[in-house]
Amino acid sequence: MPPVSAVHDEARGTRRRRRDVLLAYVALTKPRIIELLLVTTVPAMMLAERGIPSPWLVFATLFGGTLAAGSANALNCVADADIDAVMKRTSARPLPRHQVPPRNALVFGVVLGVLSFAWLWPTTNLLAACLSVAAILFYVLIYTMVLKRRTAQNIVWGGAAGCMPVVIGWSAVTGSIEWPALVMFGVIFFWTPPHFWALAMKFKDDYARAGVPMLPVVTTADRVARQIVTYSWVMVLWTLLLVPAAGWVYAAFAVGVGVWFLAVAHRLYAAIRRGEPGKPMKLFHMSNTYLTLVFVALAVDSAISLPTVF
Numbered sequence: 001m002p003p004v005s006a007v008h009d010e011a012r013g014t015r016r017r018r019r020d021v022l023l024a025y026v027a028l029t030k031p032r033i034i035e036l037l038l039v040t041t042v043p044a045m046m047l048a049e050r051g052i053p054s055p056w057l058v059f060a061t062l063f064g065g066t067l068a069a070g071s072a073n074a075l076n077c078v079a080d081a082d083i084d085a086v087m088k089r090t091s092a093r094p095l096p097r098h099q100v101p102p103r104n105a106l107v108f109g110v111v112l113g114v115l116s117f118a119w120l121w122p123t124t125n126l127l128a129a130c131l132s133v134a135a136i137l138f139y140v141l142i143y144t145m146v147l148k149r150r151t152a153q154n155i156v157w158g159g160a161a162g163c164m165p166v167v168i169g170w171s172a173v174t175g176s177i178e179w180p181a182l183v184m185f186g187v188i189f190f191w192t193p194p195h196f197w198a199l200a201m202k203f204k205d206d207y208a209r210a211g212v213p214m215l216p217v218v219t220t221a222d223r224v225a226r227q228i229v230t231y232s233w234v235m236v237l238w239t240l241l242l243v244p245a246a247g248w249v250y251a252a253f254a255v256g257v258g259v260w261f262l263a264v265a266h267r268l269y270a271a272i273r274r275g276e277p278g279k280p281m282k283l284f285h286m287s288n289t290y291l292t293l294v295f296v297a298l299a300v301d302s303a304i305s306l307p308t309v310f
Contacts, residue, residue: 024099025108028077029070037069037165038062039292043299044169044184047245050302053173060123061172065165067116068132072139072161074109078102079144087206124172131171135164152215155200159192160185180245183238187294190235194228194265195287201280225269225278232265239294246301253297261290 041062045053077084077095081102084090094100100108113136120129143158163185170181200207200214201224207214216224236258243251264283271278 020099024094027094028074028100028105028108029112030073030077033073034066034069036288036291037162038065040184040188040295041065041165041169043295043302044166044181045173046299046302047180047184048170048173052303057124057172060119061128061169064116064120064124064129064132065168067112067119068136068168069165071109071111071113071116072136074105074112075136075140076144078106078109079140080148083210083212086210087203089203089206120168120172125175127175127177128168128172131164131168135161135168138164149212152213152218154212154214155196156193159196160189162192163188180242183242183245186238187235187242188291190231190238191287191291193231194235195284195291197224197228198268198280198284198287200224201278202284221272221278225272228283229262229265229269232262236262242298246298247304248301249304250297250301254294257290257293257297261286 042058045058045061077093080090081095084093085096090096095102095105113133116132116136117129120132139158139161143154143161147154147158166184166188167177167181170184171177197215201216201221204214204216208217215227236254239254239258240251243254264286268278268280268283
């Protein structure tokens with residue numbers, strides 16, 4: 001009979017292995033990306049309600065959205081396993097480290113997608129459920145498997161999948177898709193290139209090693225910075241299209257943080273024009289804060305139900 005200490009050590013080892021496996025599956029869903037998606041969903045629902053929606057509906061939408069985003073991200077990990085293995089930034093993900101078998105990750109991603117549809121249909125509506133499936137399919141089949149490895153415009157069009165949570169949130173409340181939902185979609189659509197290209201500038205060598213034609217890999221830093229400035233201007237101006245549906249709180253914040261974003265983007269461009277490396281990661285991290293502030297302002301505006309500007 002083994003000593004008691006050995007039995008306890010074996011039990012601890014078993015619990016540790018189970019925990020590590022669980023954490024590996026959680027990592028497949030890319031929780032930090034999901035957090036940002038959910039930050040935009042609730043304000044979209046509040047604008048649709050022009051107030052505070054039912055807490056149950058908010059929970060149901062967020063839970064279903066989490067399942068859908070987790071599905072898309074897990075399937076992305078399966079499709080990009082070869083790329084992730086050669087990039088330093090992604091080499092610690094579960095598949096490159098062989099923490100999860102590819103077949104298991106594939107099944108996991110598909111099951112999450114099915115569960116998201118099965119959950120959202122009865123708890124919200126069929127439109128929201130179908131939009132969640134469309135987002136998964138677009139992200140995996142169009143962006144990951146077609147655009148990402150073939151064109152430098154991959155993130156421009158592929159980023160549309162990340163815009164879907166606001167449309168899903170709006171449709172969960174209204175059962176329809178109306179112009180404010182499309183404007184919110186556009187805000188995130190034009191936000192994605194500056195956000196991601198800043199990251200790609202930092203990890204240019206990683207993408208080059210993996211053979212992924214991100215814009216910083218295939219063109220000069222000067223041109224990338226110009227594109228970042230161009231999309232930043234379009235994004236900030238696009239946020240103002242939402243002003244007629246919102247109130248003064250949103251309008252003031254959209255202008256204020258928009259000026260801040262443009263200043264950072266122009267500073268990056270000016271530094272690169274001077275032959276300096278610039279600070280693309282400053283723009284990358286700041287872009288997360290910017291998007292959060294814009295949508296938090298939208299949520300506050302909707303919660304206090306101020307009169308619309310127009």
